[in-house]
Amino acid sequence: MTVAAKTKRNIFLVWLLLVPAGMWFTYQTFPPHFSGKWVDLLAFLILTSVVAFMPMVINNTPIFLIQWVSLATFLSFGLFVEMVFAQAAVILLLLRLRIPNEQIFRVPLNLIMFFIVSFVSGIVYYSLGGQTGPSLINDPHSLWLAGVYAVVSYLLNQVIVSFNLYFIYKSKGSYFGKDFVVETVTTFITLPLGFVLYMFYNHVDLLALVIVAFPFASLSIIFKLYYASEKINAYLQKAAEIGHQMAERLEVNGVIDLFIQKLSEMLPVDYAYIFEVVNEDELQLIRRIQDGDHELPLNIPKLKKNEGISGFVWLKEKAHLYATGKQWKRYSKGNIPADAESILAVPIRKNKKVIGVVLLASKRKRAYEKTQLMIVDILCSYFAVAMENAKHYEVTKSQSERCALTKLYNYRYFEKLLTEEFDKLYQFERKVLSLIILDIDHFKAVNDTYGHQSGNEILCELAARLNSLIDSRGTVARYGGEEFVVLLPDVDKEEAYQMAEMIRQSIANWPFTLQQTLEFKQHQIKITASMGVATAPEDAEEPLALVRHADRALYVGAKRAGRNRVAEYSSC
Structure with a gap:
């Protein structure tokens, strides 16, 4: 999803006008309450940082479970401290995700979003009579207000996210997809940890962070493993469907077109190259795609073994994954565009012998995962079988339709x-x-x-x-x-x-x-x-x-x- 340059400039301008002034206003109106507990403050900041560095990425959307830490921080130290920690968490998250330069506008965009969420949720809490450092065990009313704060924070976050998707990213897809369901479920599962952390902190001080951090870490690992397994299962199911579809194609060009189309739907593909082994010692380009254009000339010279990335993959008979251009450009023969970053190159095998290489490239850094490499490897096996069947069919069809002597139609x-x-x-x-x-x-x-x-x-x-x-x-x-x-x-x-x-x-x-x-x-x-x-x-x-x-x-x-x-x- 691309964002217009004018929109990016406006995002930076809104952040400049809103966030610094809003932070200063919050500090003056709702000053922090920590009474010199700098060590405690640092411990909460470290916990916030750890949570920010452990996001779940669902459908290329990072979901980090910061709400429970924010709740405990807000109740313990007040709105200003929670707001500062939330801003720091956003910056750490985006650093962790290593966003490319063209998406740097996401930093002020997310800072604006978390500032609004923190500010409005805190105002609602204080307006209803909430206080910093309440006794949730002895005061049910305070517990109820803390719950209202958490719900308002979550709902406001969803409203702003949907606004960004529809009006900034111009997304046409449904907002209430799988990532929304997962985020909602995980948020409400982890929110009780925030209440537990705050109540433990009031009784056992910093030991509470250790006690609560382990369950969170375990829960986070479980969620990641579950989502990873779900993702792999979805990829495998999709690969099987694509394999059946390729097997139904009876023409070589039809098989190649379907293969590239499905790869482009599954993965971020800006450039694609399919090579075929000819004369047992050369790789010949049989299809080249750039930004969706399938009619590009095949003017790339043949490659020997160990020449270029595809020749290297052919020699090693092993798939390779490159996250950035720095990792592969010294091996390239200059045929891949300079703006390409991530590369996924997989050998095409038939009867344990390499008969070709497929190379996919994206303009984004770290666009491919090892899981995707495995799926492409499986698809290449289906592709090899489908290509062989299509070639046999075309030969048989040609023999039945053409004169063997003149090669004209019969x-x-x-x-x-x-x-x-x-x-x-x-x-x-x-x-x-x-x-x-x-x-x-x-x-x-x-x-x-x-x-x-x-x-x-x-x-x-x-x-x-x-x-x-x-x-x-x-x-x-x-x-x-x-x-x-x-x-x-x-x-x-x-x-x-x-x-x-x-x-x-x-x-x-x-x-x-x-x-x-x-x-x-x-x-x-x-x-x-x-x-x-x-x-x-x-x-x-x-x-x-x-x-x-x-x-x-x-x-x-x-x-x-x-x-x-x-x-x-x-x-x-």
Whole structure:
């Protein structure tokens, strides 16, 4: 979530105008009560600091359980001391989280929030008759007021947090998510510790801090372990779902796109690179993503083992995690953008052999955790299997749809495509549909004179010429023997005729080179071709009729008329 520069400046200005003056006003109006107990004050400050250094991070949101210490501090020493300790706790927390420079505005933002929470909660408490240093055991009314202080503090904190999310961070998500539930539960579980700490402190002085600190530390560790296990379980479940989704993709590009998309949803990814091992000794880049752009050129040179971060991961066959740019930039080959900080690089394995490397990079420092590295490692295993299946499928599909000799589409694929194009014609997604049928003239004589291998060479060279001439305007297929078809969506008969004439001239005017004939090692011959053209819906209203009429134009209008010519279908 990005925050506008103007908003950041306003946050600093509000802090400058509000917090220092508010602290001075609080000191004058509600002076501290500690009667020279500097050691006690220092002990409470140390406890506050320890709590601030033990936050729980849920959905990238730090939750530190400071409320119970603040409650005991407020009841023991008054509003001003609690306010100072809360400000110190915020600074220590943000230092602990090591926020980047572009997020330094969070310091004054949180200082403002905790100042308002402390000030308003304290004013409410004192307005209802509360006093510093009350006897909670003997005075139920004081206990009730302390509870009101704690509830007001919590509610006001939630109101300000929601305000910041919606109006400063411009968050569109629901505020009442899992992190809200966890924070609410942990707050109300730990608040009794504040009451216990205060009452113990009144009876046994500083020993109370030791007695209460151990249960808190245990509780904090339990919460962290619980959340860590929940987080890992959620990641594992998500990884399994992604694995199933990748297995359902039947195309290599589809598998790669889904893999990158899901990684970007799970992790903070600004740059992503997927390398594949080629020739057993080089890594070749097969996909590169930057800030969501999947169409970047693959102009990064191939890497050897131990070259760059990916080459190092390939050599070690082990995943690596870098928290900052200083840790990895001496290993980089200069292909990763300079503003990248965190890097997560994981080998892609199949049958215990590294077949590639995935490298993810974020502009944020310490963006990745070891848990996430483990999950990406699992996903890479799913990815390797899905890629292998997709490659097998594409090979099988290509073999079933393409001519093994010319590599053009075959008759089966042409029939399917023709039916699909007619469906589009029926639904007015196409205006016209033209078909060119081409037959090589006297091809049997070529085979008899130069051999069938030479005939195959001509078929392959003709296929290449047709592909080059038609390009993206239509689809070229081998219809059978020496016959070829060209399907041209949204091309009318006149334009189709002109294209057929261009094809005829390119065949007739440029000789074909035979590499190995029956009598010569290399030889050039000239051939010609006849063509028929028909267009739907003008000439046909269904697929077979279009083929039949183009074929009729070929044999009646071109072959019988002397060959080496183009004829268009006419119903007359």
